[in-house]
Amino acid sequence: MLKSKYRWDLPKLDAAEVAELSAGLKVDRLVAGVLAGRGWKLSRETSDFLHPGEDQLLDPYGMKGMSAATERISRAIRAGERIRVYGDYDADGVTSTALMIRLLTELGAIFDTYIPHRSREGYGLNIPAIDLASQAGVKLIVTVDNGISAVEQIAYAASIGIDVVVTDHHEPPEKLPDAVALVNPKQKDCPYPFKGLCGAGVVFKLAHAMLGRPVLEYADLAAIGTIADLMPLVGENRIIARLGLEQMRRLPIPGIRALSKVASVKHEEMSSGRVGFSLAPRLNAGGRLEHADTAVRLLAAADIEEAERLAEQLDRLNVERQELVEITTAEADELWQDQLSSQGAGRGRNVIVLAKAGWNAGIAGLVASKLVERYYRPAIVLATDAATGLCKGSARSIDGFDLHAALTDCADLLDHFGGHQAAAGMTLSVNLVESLAERLHEIAGQRISEEDWQPKRRVDLMIAMREATIGAVDQLASMEPFGNGNPTPRVVMRDVVIRESRTMGKEGAHLRVTVEQDGRSIDAVAFGMGNHRERLEPGIRIDVLGELSVNEWNGNRKVQLMLQDYRSEHLFVHDRRGERDLWSALDSDLRETTVAGSVVCCASPSVYAEAVGMYGHRGAIVCLYQDLNKKDAQTARSDLEAEPGDLTQMAATSERGVQAMEGIRHLILAGLPQDAEHVRSLRRRIAGNIDLERITVFSAGQGSRLASERASRVEAFPDRKQFGEVYALCRKKGSWLESPDGFQLETAQKTGWPLATIRMMHEVFIELGFILADGASRKIVAEPPRRELDVSPRYRRAREVAEGQNLAVMTSEQLERWLRDGHAGMPL
Structure with a gap:
């Protein structure tokens, strides 16, 4: 089983509704399915969503205060009054300010701009x-992206003869x-129908x-502000x-x-993603x-030429910002790890709260985001000032x-x-x-549910690979631009x-996986x-979650999946019993990078002793079958074939093994169990183990005789049909009367099964209530209860004994089925 990183929020779609959207809008099922899952119906509104345009823009005078604002600004322009545009230092603030520069320039106004310094003045x-x-003779201040909360400041401005027009969206x-x-x-009594505009x-x-x-x-600057401020890309925002x-x-x-140019983005290929992540x-x-003046x-x-000089300056600052975020994140991570150590066992506080002198408050939110991504819990990052105590x-x-x-x-x-929020x-x-920190820890403990501690990914559609065509993915582009809200x-x-x-x-940081289904393939x-390469080996069956896109290369276009997560309920079984040299083969499977989460289980004390000597120093966990499920730390067994000095190492290795057993991802079997006790031990260990991803099986000396034994050995345990x-x-x-040469012997001769097997089958029938036993007397029950064979303890014991004898000589297909059934918790 491969566990997903995220909780997958899978859609429940009405097939008839999807079909209606597909036919009515003349779009592919993929587009119709996404629309249906997001609540769109067959309507003019949905058609407008797919085809946004200038004609859908709303009347600006429907916004409360617009008439008063245009009248006061126009009066200032006519009177030659100096206007000051008062902006903000984020991307929405600087694009708002730049838009006002364009407007006032076009209107012939006398004006200048002012943006407060983030750390010295703060917001607003x-x-x-x-x-x-x-002092500069300003008679009118026009705020952009701020001002709606400035009650005291605007009253002060009025008292010294300065009018203020507020344009804001907070x-x-x-x-x-x-x-x-x-x-x-967003004013309570504003009739404007769309409330989601940015500054x-x-x-x-x-x-x-x-x-x-x-x-x-x-619209260019308005679009940047909208995307950068994470406004919902629906309604008028989508059009803008x-x-x-x-x-x-x-x-x-x-x-x-x-x-x-400095962001290495071709302007001809500009998208909401490139705006959000590059510009x-x-x-x-x-x-x-x-200071934000550079951006304005x-x-x-x-x-x-001036623009390129300023862009290069911002690019250098962005590189500096990235380095500062990286350094501060590393410091914050170290501080958090120290807190975890001091708080003892457990997951630590529910909310990360970190404060340190010397940190830059301007990047605190970025660092907090990194911590949330890494640890998935709320995070607060604070820069302390010794001078103020704040x-x-x-x-x-x-x-x-x-x-x-x-x-x-x-x-x-x-x-x-x-x-x-x-x-x-x-x-x-x-x-x-x-x-x-302490109070937030308590609040989070009360309000965050258990499932909320795992990040969630909303899925729009489950599809077959054959549906991911170039035409369908191209049609998905009709839903762009994508971003918050869309x-x-x-x-x-x-x-x-x-x-x-x-x-x-670089350094193998990324992954490309080719997956196939029903004869088709796609690159993910x-x-x-x-670092997930080791988990995603060829042959594994998985479910994949991601975003479809088109990869264009040398004029060729093909669909690809941008993989975000994966999972599998399948157990991957790799049968390597054909390998001649156990230790060379095991070396290739137990590289340094795969030691964590791996356990080597040995079929004999001699193999165990050699495995400990070879892999114990690497930190690998090595154990015997009888130790797979023991909870207490084990000591070295006295019958191990090893020197006294090796026994201490074996004991320590076994102790580490018991402590790590619950987190097994890769179980390596150095030889298969050959008796019922060890079979039961293996079965218990793999049953329902959600961490277990794969099992690799080696022969440990059994391989040399496998072919001949498989050919000569008859099936040792009857199946359901043969019981019937x-x-x-x-x-x-x-x-009949039970006797040594009676009906059981007659049945053995007719069926070819050994007498002992026939005797076992009769005992199973008695336990199930199919045959009534009274001393030596046996009688068929006329209307027996309906029961499965595995209800009988005698059946289960006999099956375990048979499998303990036959496991090592199963074919790859039989062994794989047995291990997977055991992992799924299916009865023997």
Whole structure:
């Protein structure tokens, strides 16, 4: 069995509904299945989703405050008043600011921009910045991507003669600021039907209102802000993102062209994924490490040479940011491991809470995300400041744990916090970090269910490999752009066979697996999973989960799967009994990289002694069949054929073996058991062992006689049909007296089975209630109970004895079936 990394949330689809969508929308079943699983019905709305366009953009004046905002900005332009655009330091904030630069430039306004410094000023409007605006003669501040919570600051601005127009998309507080205009679709009484716009999206709608038309040439920056801020790519966001991506592919501005170049992205191939993973991190890098002005100037640049210079500067900052994240993550990981050690046995606290001086608060969220990915538990990373006694940082959560709600229950420990279910930021006293960690540990223990501790992957569709055609995958592109709220479709293909697996990339970091089903094959590529090569050997049957894509190379196009996870309920059995040299063969199967989770079980003390001597120093677990299921630490057996000095090593090896038995992934059998006791021991060990992935069988000296024994030895135990034949003879006889040369001997002569076997079969029939025994008298029961053979203890004992005698001479197919049946817990 191969356990999956994730919980697979498999869909339950109505086949008739899928067929209706496929026919009505004229799309492949793959597309129809994904749509159905996501709740789409056959409607105009679904058709609009598949074909988003300019005509679907909403009237910007439906947004509360839009008329007041456009009137005040227009009045400032007419009067020649100085306007200051007050932005934010993340990618949404800088794209919002750059969009306002375009708009105000086109309108002929007198204006400048201001973005606060992340570490010195923090998020949003602040009074010193308002004072600077006053000193510069600013009469109107237009906020972008902030301002909805700035009650005190906006009141202060009004008191010194500065009006404020707020454009924002964050959740409004109960008390709103007294600004001349508040433009935010999330206001409680705002009738605007789409609430999911980002800050740049709100500015895009402001431009639409002020210029009297959808400003499609502004969609590029609005799309970047939407994707980078992880807004749901549905509704108007989907339209903005698609229009913006088309604009970037067709006619990129100098800033985007330059940024694409340093990110090694062809602007003609721009996608939501490339925006999110290549462009956005570079736009964010300035605000994290220095100042976000660099990103704003890049996006506003009219000259390609200036844009390239600024893009290279952001690229260097991004590399520095990556290195800093890597260093800080390593330090945080070490700190967490120290905590685990000090907390003793167990999984440690339910929430990772780490604080250290010298860390950069600007990358705390990125480090927290790395820890969540590595340990799958909520994480908080805090940078401490010895001068103030405070620490500031960010948190990331897991599915099933509302981080904002948990922090609300810890509000008495925090100076400030904000965020949502999945992410948050906070400031608190260094002295209260331990208290926060302890309280969050208790809250998480109460609110996170057992299954929530395993990450989940939502699957859109289960498909057969034959359905993954070029045409179907091309049609899936009609659902782009993909992102938050409209994720790239995930599919599962069940019971595929690995034909080939190999690592690729630097130091074999990645994996390429060729899988096949019903005569068809497909390549599955798994980035960062090169270390899974040992688990995914040719011949193994698995279920795969991933995203379908088209690989284009030298003009050829073929479907491939971007592999994210896999699992298998099959036990992989590798019969290597034909190997002549046990130890050379075992060496190849027990490499240094595969020692962990492997156990070598030996059929004899002499093989055990030699295996300990060869592999004990590597940390390999070596045991005898009788020790497979023992719970207490074993000592060396006195009958082992070894020198006294070796016995100490054997005892230690056996002790390690008992401690590690529960985590066996690879069971190596150096010889098969040949008596009933050892057969039972093996069967108990493999039955229902969810960690066990494969069993490799060697002959340990048995191989030389296998061929002749297989050829000459008759089947030693009757099957169900043969039991039935003997029972039919009993029913025909009706009744008889048991004697040494009586009916049993007659039956043996008729069937060819040994007398002892016939005697055993009769005893089984008596236990099952098929034959009534009274002294030497035997009589068939007229209406016997319906019972399976394995209900009889006598049958099970006899079967074990027979298999103990025959296991070593089974064919590969018989042995594989026996081991797999045992793993599945099937009765003997």
